Amino acid sequence: MIDPITLIELTNLKASGQLETLAAHPQLAIKPEWMDELAQNKDSWVRRRLAENPALDTSDDVLASLLKDKDYNVRLNLAENPALVNSCAMIERCAKDRSALVRQTIAKNPSLSSIPGVSESLASDRSLYVRLNLAANLAAIRGSAKAANALCDDKAVRIRRSLAQNPAIANQPGVVAKLSTDKDPEVRLNLAYNPAIAYNPVILETLAADEDSSVRQAVASNPAIADCPDVIKELSEDEDSSVRFWLADNPAMVNLPEIADRLSKDESSAVRYALANNPAIPACTANAQPWQTQPTTQKAPSI
Incomplete structure (x- = not known):
């Protein structure tokens, strides 16, 4: 039933x-x-x-007309309209729009994966920013192995760095493997911080042996290594004290008293300090250990 008051309001506006x-x-x-x-x-x-009005119906002829509008701002507003997020017609048309701004907006759409071919098309878009948005799109990367692989091989390092941060790559093991050996250390660093590698011991082992110490530090601070004792052992013997520091600070140490004991005697005071203040350590030992006797009020020494 039409509200007469609303109808009067609309009539007066017109x-x-x-x-x-x-x-x-x-x-x-x-x-x-x-x-x-x-x-x-x-x-x-x-x-x-009108294009940004949430009252637009995805089946309307009005939508078809606006999708062809000569003003790109009209088409951009359509692409940003939350009421049209699941509109196949809008997504397919805007993904091919002549305006890169419109395509950038569509590349962020969470419904891309429901329309075959769109993610793959955007993965080879000439605009860097379209591909950047796609690389950060959880649904698109989760739903399209082809798009994820294309972005993984992208010549622009910013694309690969963005992709390495996307948790959805957990569904794309081939992509994760490629990124773990990427020539750019920041790509590997972003991957090391990504929860996508939490249950991938092979990748954790690869990154734990990385030539870049910042990557090894990221692995050492990742709680996911709790299920990878070999990785923890390797990191505890790392030549870089910063790596050992982050390992000593990691709650993953809770079930590894032997490693904790070794770190409690580390030559670096920063490593010993981190271990002394690791809240997980008291949970794995009944008796006070040497690494627990240092006052918690002490400032962390520089590494």
Whole structure:
């Protein structure tokens, strides 16, 4: 049932020429013929307001008309309209839009994976920023191995760095393996911090032996290594005291008193300090150990 008060409000807006306000009204759908008129209005600002109106119906002819609008801001507003996030027609059309800004917006859409071929197409887009947004899109990377692999091989290092941070790559083991040996250390560093590698001991072992100490530090601080005693042992013997420091601070040490005992005697005071203040350590030993006797108020020494 149409609310008469709302109808009067809409009628007054139309009669007074306040078409921008009318086009943005959330109840505009009760007058579909007016939506069609507004979509054809010569004033682009009116069409822009209509394009961002959540009252738009994904099956409307109005949507088809706006998708062809010559003003890219109209198409951009459509791409950003939350009411159209699942619109196949909108996604497919905007993914091929001549404006890179429109394609960038679509590359962030969580419904990309439900439409075959769109993610794959955007993965080879000429715009760096389109590919960047796609690399950070959880649903798109989770749903398309082809797109994930294309981004993994992208020549632009920023793309690979972004992809290495995406938790959805956990579903793409081949991609994770490639990124773990990427020539760029920041790609490998981002991967080391990514929860996607939590249950991948092979990748953890690879990164724990990385030539870049910052990557090894990231692995040493990752609680996921709790199930990888060989990785922990390797890191506890690392030549870089910063790596050993982050390992000593890691709650993964809780079930490894032998390693903890070794670190409690480490030559680096920073490592011993980190171990002394690791809240997980008291849980794995009944008696006070040498690494627990240092006052917790002491400032961390520099490494």
